[in-house]
Amino acid sequence: MTDFDVRDDAVGICKAVMNGVAPGVKILDITHQVTPYDIAEGARFLAGSAPYFPDDAVFVVVVDPTVGSARKAIIARSKKGQFFVLPDNGLLTLVQDRDGIVAAWDIQNPEWMIGAKTSSTFHGRDIFSPAGAHLARGDDWTKAGPALDVAKLVRLDIRYATVDDAGLHGQVIGTDGPYGNLVLNVPAETFAQLGYGLGETVPVQVDGRRSELPFVKTFSDVFSCSVSIGALCAGHRAVRPLCGLRPRRGAAGSGVRFR
Numbered sequence: 001m002t003d004f005d006v007r008d009d010a011v012g013i014c015k016a017v018m019n020g021v022a023p024g025v026k027i028l029d030i031t032h033q034v035t036p037y038d039i040a041e042g043a044r045f046l047a048g049s050a051p052y053f054p055d056d057a058v059f060v061v062v063v064d065p066t067v068g069s070a071r072k073a074i075i076a077r078s079k080k081g082q083f084f085v086l087p088d089n090g091l092l093t094l095v096q097d098r099d100g101i102v103a104a105w106d107i108q109n110p111e112w113m114i115g116a117k118t119s120s121t122f123h124g125r126d127i128f129s130p131a132g133a134h135l136a137r138g139d140d141w142t143k144a145g146p147a148l149d150v151a152k153l154v155r156l157d158i159r160y161a162t163v164d165d166a167g168l169h170g171q172v173i174g175t176d177g178p179y180g181n182l183v184l185n186v187p188a189e190t191f192a193q194l195g196y197g198l199g200e201t202v203p204v205q206v207d208g209r210r211s212e213l214p215f216v217k218t219f220s221d222v223f224s225c226s227v228s229i230g231a232l233c234a235g236h237r238a239v240r241p242l243c244g245l246r247p248r249r250g251a252a253g254s255g256v257r258f259r
Helices: 010-021 039-052 093-099 123-136 188-192
Strands: 058-060 073-078 083-087 101-106 162-164 167-170 172-175 182-187 201-206 209-214 228-231 236-240 256-258
Touching (some): 010 123, 039 093, 039 172, 058 123, 073 093, 083 123, 093 101, 167 182
Parallel strands (some): 058 083, 167 256, 201 256
Antiparallel strands (some): 073 083, 073 101, 172 182, 182 236, 201 209, 228 236
16 A cells, blocks of 8 residues: 555556565555555555455555655554554554554565665665565564564554533544545444434534534435435444534433534
């Protein structure tokens, strides 16, 4: 997964490097269209995809706005056994929170890179792709470099949705591909604390502006371009196109606001 896009040869070169180290390795693309430099979006896509891969899968992730700087290139292993080869810039935050990271290593061994003369701007080719391929072919990952303290890995400042007496407070964290639906940081179980059922109207407040939106099961339950609240496959709430939620009387809170 990268923010490289597919308009040039970068992705193909990375795959060629992987195949050169581990001939015949199976490579699956999550996406190469992460918004450029958007580490938080990359972290969300990685956490959303990882549960659908085998427990011994190797993820090579390059969203690396500080490539060539002092940031570390690392290998990390989750409690599930999955490996993550990526810059230490917060991409791993959501996976670490959900699955746990048991060990991490700083990639410093030139034998795990494309060679001693690595580029300062294309670590996807020169470090992350070969290191991922070494893992895929079963090489000893402790040979990649020195061990790191997992408690000191770089983390994003993630804001989670909360429910209090004023209601549910959440954020818009992205859009649902090309469709225009707004993805919220509101898991289904958090929204459920408000006590609404399908078909009910939910008061919403966004930036001081109040609206009332229907709570629906799927997109076709409302007219095209209507505003509604529904569910996405990853378990997060979606607003079409957006806004807010005020809990029904007797529920855990009395409103939902998005800032």
